[in-house]
Amino acid sequence: MLVSPLTLLLAVAFVGAGATFFAGPKARWVAVIFSGATVAVVVYTLTQFQLNFTLSYQLLEVNHWFTFAALPGAPGISVDYAVGVDGISLPMVLLSSVVTLAAVVYHWEEENAPGPFFGLLLLVNAGVLGVFVSLDVLLFFVFWEVVLIPMFFLIGRWGGARRHYAAIKFFVYTHVASVVMFVALLAMVFLGGWGTFDFVNLYGLQTLNQSALSSVTQVLLFGSLLFGFGVKLPMVPFHTWLPDAHVEAPTGGSVLLAAVLLKMGAYGLIRFAMPLLPVGREVLTPLIFFLAFLSIVWGAFLSLAQRDLKRLVAYSSINHMGIVLLAIGLWTQVGVLAAVLLMFAHGLVSAVLFMVSGSMHHAYGTRDIPSVGGMSAYTPRLSTMLMVGSLASLGLPALVSFPAEFSAFFATWEGLGLLVLIPLTALVVTAAFYLWMMQRLSFGPPRGSTLKTHDLPTPELVALSLMVALVVLYGILPFLVAQYIPASPLFHIPCFSGGGGVCP
């Protein structure tokens, strides 16, 4: 029996989460060891990944788990433990494990029940890793739900003043979306006649699918998946859980939420909805574009209106994920590359910005932008980190978002022509709200309760420095991550635009 390094990865992640949960006061050490070990396994996985092999998933492990004994006349359905990665999931795996490590370090001084806190953080990561590596619909959904529950507790137990409201809203909203998504996925499996939940060879089944599913069914299923994944993304108008969840969540929770959880929605769209329901996709593509443009513009303008730094960053996430949705909606090879690259970039950058928001709250006792000023003079390190994060987020070269956003706009130009001016114009607003925020927070004469302030404590500085280093590294050498992305079976679908072949 061949054991994939991914199995090892999941084992380390889940065992780490469990061990940390019950580790008591020394939990932070356990947490950092296990999250470090997770990163190490991911790095090992990267070295084992072959860039030139694009026909299927890599590092596969498929074990039959159980079979549903069907009623007489119905085919038996196999449920497998199937894991593997391709160029689309691998950057997400890397992102998730690195961001988790940084979040653990950031919360080094956590005194409020550190064991459960770090344990739940690691459990979120374990679930996310499971989502990205699983190649079986049921397994995928189990991990998807595993992510939800620890995040609910993180917000509800360690959150801010309105944490119960935010936690319930997060849970109910995203859970409704999960159920819709799950029903649609199951319907695809059964109505499409896959005969298995395992989707290792999914894209080969695509032609089967098209004959099996009528156009109306495809549109309905695609719409359900778009809703299910879109809530997670989040796409306007199903986004209102996000600002509340972010504002109330503890910093580490926000970081994981923005950096990784949002990506699950985009990943689902890329993996299931777009390639498998071509008719539904074609019918609903205008809707995707509309919602993407709406999210981009809405996120940018709403950010401009915010007073709370964390809310501002949350809305800017909506803006960026709107660009991701747009790039996915184009459904070209460059578009998918841009989407994955931007997901990776946004993960790193939003981690920086949410950590900065948390540190600002520690240093000044508030995140209200108008009531603090002159941070450069009082907390120069914090101010520098804020500046790097903001500049990265508004797409400056040499920082990680530039190649990603650039590719996304390039793909948009190829697909939609002059409509690219809509997201490009939003880019001006993005620059404006970040610079205006920095002008008020960092520059000018000092305002606010600056007497008791302290600059970044060492753990926060270490965590932020790690993230900023990655933001710069992948900004200068973007091919370090971009090279993995096309190594995916997705890029071999015959009807994938730009890959040759024509969709029926």
Place this chain on the structure above:
Amino acid sequence: MLLGLAGRRFGRAVGWIAVAFEAGALVSGFYVALAEMGAALPYHDQSFVWLNFPGGTRFVLGTLVSPLGALMLLVINVVGLLVVLYSNEYMAHEEGLPRYYAELMLFLSAMNALVLADNYLEFILFWELVGLCSYLLIGFFYKKPEAASAAKKAFVVTRVGDVLFLAGVFLFFASFAGVHGVGPINLYPGTSCPSSAPGTGPTWACSGFVFAPPNANSAAPFLAPGTVTGDPNGALMTLGGLFILGGAAGKSAQFPLHTWLPDAMEGPTTVSALIHAATMVAAGIFLLAITTIYLGFTPTAALVILGVGGFTSLFAGTMGLVSPDIKRVIAYSTISQLGYMTMAVGASAYLVVGPGAAMFHLFTHAFFKSLLFLAAGSVIHVVGTQDLFKMGGLRKAMPITAGTMLVGALALSGIFPFSGFFSKDDLLSLTYSATSKVPFGFLFFALSVAAVLLTALYIFRLWFMAFGGDGLREPSAPHSAPHASPVGSPGPSPPALHEPSWVMLAPLVVLAAISCVAGFLPLIPSFSHLFPGLSWGLFGYSLVAGVWTFSPADLVLSLVSLSLAFLGLGLAWAFWGGGRVYRMPAESPLRGLHGLLQHRYYFDDAYDALAVQGILALSKAMDWVDRYVIDGTVHGFEQGFSRLSSRARTLQTGIVSNYALWLVTGLLVLVIFFLYGIPYLAPLFGGG
């Protein structure tokens, strides 16, 4: 090229380390430029692939030493070295020097890389980086709210241009690179595309984007209408050209994106001299010039460029007439001169000749304008104010500064034999030949000639107000403590006023010397190679390809512009000479015009009211919709459901583990339903 960021730990010595690094950059810049002058084909390297797109498109970071790039290398590094040297005294009393030098060196590196870029994408990358440095350096005095605000304004306004620029590049790329079914077009048969390996698609640099034609002396004819599929009358190409113009207008502060540059004067004067006079603002011109050569503009686009430039040159000059701030006067002058260059690029694009005239003016302007800024900095350093109305009589205390600034002013006004005369003359004669072919073109030409008069008027107003008269009109505390051994003659008037030390004077003297001789440089054959398409002229005689020709129209033009410059000088003397300060009488009919100019034609106010306040109000309204309509709907659903489920209230224990139990149970029901139910229901859906 060289990154001098290592200077964090060196304290005061950081400035001198920066000088050393920049001197190294200058030497290598000279080496590269000399090599380019002697080379038959430009040096070109495309080995560094930055991003590989699926489908074969590649994003390459290449290096290309084109004639224009080599010229820019010289400008950047000569001015750069002098400014860094000057900073050692000028900035000595400021906090945060390592930050200052780090940002300055980052700027110089990015700027050098920009002019060596071999494709538009790489160009954009460094273009944004120099914009970042400009942002950081304008906001250097970050505790001043004005500085922080000006920095933000500079970034956002130029970003409007950047967005257009990016759209323009996409448009050109799409038109040429095969996205719409057209194969990669190699504009220049002499250059071979490195991406010819089978299976690889077009690279960004090899689809009409490489800046390396074998013969730069004539501008590329724009692709004839119909060359690009789906663009029978060149409308797309015109649009692309206008987008590129938008980018250049943002960076080079052309109308209507000019508003950021005067505010950018909140940065240190050294930064104004380097970035906002000599180098970065010229990048927009460089972009237009390079596009003229390697891609070409359609006649319509060329005329729009010409018009925008001509209008800006006069428009900005008028605002320079009334500003009380010594640096802002020079800033308006910069906008106006950049307008000249833009106009000249438009004219060369229209006439399909190389943009040498614009580059020549860029070259001379870089030196005399940074000279003016540095001299103004010297004045500000000593007097401690930027208000011209408080200065006066400084020629006695600061003869070297006064003398060098006079050279700068003469050069700027275009008075023989200073460098500005030659470049402005060549530029005007080129524009004349372009506009004379266009109906109503003479109107734009007249605008630019009128700007000659204005230029002399405002710059000598500045000089007379600062240096003329008997003494300071309103003494104020000097900016810095007196130095132990001041250089220059101790003037009889206020004893605290004196020349700064050689560290600041040496750059002034060097720049003044260059401003005297730079006009003759194109006479050196290898140098003229750097100004493709330039016909160097002197009172009607012009040198084209080594042959002198005479044109009476050019002679008349030279005499007209020279006499206008002298007229401007004379008027300035009449109003402000000898210590006079002209204040417009309150009942003057021109009072309204004066107010209009002082308010900068209300452009800033209008932008603030319409764009800034409007967008803010819109965003607040959207926030309201977000909170009460979208989220309100969500809450409505929630309440509706909770009423429906009031009977099931007993189930809502509030304990999450119970919810989780329900969740799992619900899922099991779903799975079972799908597993066993669907096979029977499937026929209803028409499948399975």
